[in-house]
Amino acid sequence: MKYGFSHRVRYLKSSAVRDILKVVNKGNVISFAGGLPDEELFPVEAVQQAFSKAIGSGNKALQYGETEGVSELREHLAHRMAEKGIHRSSDNILVTSGSQQAIDLFSRIMFNPGDIVLTENPTYLAALQVFESYEVDVVAVDSDDEGMLEADLEEKITQLKPKCIYVVPTFSNPGGKVWSLERRKKLLEMAKKYHVVIFEDDPYGDIQFDQETTPPPIASMDDNQFVLYTSTFSKTVVPAMRIGWIVGPHQIIRLMAQAKQASDLHTNSISQHALVHLLNDFDLDGHIQTIRNTYHERMLVMKGLLDEVKIDDLTYLTPKGGMFFWVNMPKHINTTELLTTAVDQGVAFVPGAPFYVSDPEQNTMRLNFTNATPDLIQLGMERLVKVINQHQYETIN
């Protein structure tokens, strides 16, 4: 039978990143492709105890729960948000099945086909996929290493009347950059001036490498009118729990909860109760410091090896946190073509092109440094450099 699907299936495609992951999980490939935390750092014992307590705490914890999330967890989240300068009561918080669901539910209640969303370029691939599935027109704003450029931002706001500006201002995926305080303030100022909602996606904010102060979240400068802020425990506890949250104006959060009720009733509440016990009993902030130190060390190992590559025009930004190097190769190198050879040689990365909203730069790549030990980073980078050099040689000759 020939099925009649919705128009929106045109915009659904399997993520390039995840399709690559499927391939490289097989065999002997060292992967810098995924955005995976290192599972050796998972606090397994604490997670084990937290789940045991949650399941043993009474049968009510195993029953259907409230769509908004387990109230004790929302209280913990309100407290943790306040520590970041985001002072909101727990009824401005919705627990979601990972922060991916926060992007989806927000899109569901906000966007009609043809609405405009402004983003950085490149930006988070899976957010682009959600926006496109709601038939939104995504438009890139010119940016540099400090964030969006004011002139282009204002021009695009006034000309295109966007409904939302989506940003990952701290240790972005894929770019790895950090917006300056000034640019954060400027963005919020524009949002207020022209009445546009900012969606601040912050999955990596806790993964900071140096003692230097990272500028505060944009949401911390807002009086809970213009900024939605989302984050996740996937990078700091474990991804398999699928627990994220979103904080913002109550009217928006309430509509998102109603959309969530239709979507999946509520987030897995065994995991939510377990997280409450984990936050009560476990030194999560100490654990986060261990993650920071480990990833910082790995970043430096990869940086050292990148610095040894003897190719002109290879540039990158040294990440101050997060999980990724964003590498610009010489213009004549197409990283999508390079990937096939690389996988044959036992190393994987993500070509940069799919992360672009428009004008993809084919010579870019994203390298993850969190999911391999320093030894494997060494070996993988040796393989990668060999592939690049060989490609250089073949291209020149």
Added chain:
Amino acid sequence: MKYGFSHRVRYLKSSAVRDILKVVNKGNVISFAGGLPDEELFPVEAVQQAFSKAIGSGNKALQYGETEGVSELREHLAHRMAEKGIHRSSDNILVTSGSQQAIDLFSRIMFNPGDIVLTENPTYLAALQVFESYEVDVVAVDSDDEGMLEADLEEKITQLKPKCIYVVPTFSNPGGKVWSLERRKKLLEMAKKYHVVIFEDDPYGDIQFDQETTPPPIASMDDNQFVLYTSTFSKTVVPAMRIGWIVGPHQIIRLMAQAKQASDLHTNSISQHALVHLLNDFDLDGHIQTIRNTYHERMLVMKGLLDEVKIDDLTYLTPKGGMFFWVNMPKHINTTELLTTAVDQGVAFVPGAPFYVSDPEQNTMRLNFTNATPDLIQLGMERLVKVINQHQYETIN
């Protein structure tokens, strides 16, 4: 600030059932309102062991997982489906965050605004909410206690060209009825003749009270072309895990997986791995038999008390399984009005009207018999009968 929302927020409303639940969870009300399984029957020890094994089985189980679901779980599901006569390989199965998400993801890939879905009347409230949120026109087909009536079904298919027929043919919510074999066959025949997809929602199929054979699922008569079949572990293990699944034509399942990837990446995989261990180690079918026996006994207690109500024109169908009595009161009784008095008197139910697609019958109510002990059913029914008699008296005088 005044926010601009999507058109679809018009169709989002908090479920009446869940709003009532919030009220009755407070205080001393005996609730026949919810669709909750009895938490005293939860296999807590087995769940505890299963989660402990899952978390201890290696850090990979706590990492990001595949959108389609944990492969061992899909193998188990394929096996369990085959036992119901639904023979499908595991790549025709998608694990979802409860069967609610299966309805949502299916709707997302199938429906454009203005598409038609045919349903029974009354039908599952939260499915109606999903369909409406996709701006679908839901149209009721005339039905009796055995299922949809052939003449009206064919007329509505040929006139309205629906994209889908949504049914809960076994121990339906709210009606509690079971479609006959003949009507199941007839529905599939119509679907084949006119190329319409059937969505068979079967959350209660396992909760059968007598030894008499229940007609097989409609999906078991299909060659995996016309029927999507969804079910859940919420009624047989625990709801808090939020694990459901959907089985159907690969092309549809694949698109739903892509929609799921954008929606929440994947279902909580700690719960999925735990379920694999539970299905390996625990006698789930024996446990389901205990649930059946307990609920059967409670149903009989409630039936006995309903039979004692001295009101003419009170009718109901004796449930052969599932969780609900669907009661028709005398025409002059409006159950929505009755509810306020009932809650004041310490008993709650769900008025029937919201379950109707059209022509709501205001004198209907749904009574859940699974979430209260026989003693509480006795006490609650005494309160309810008192409220009804009082209302009768007031209405007549």
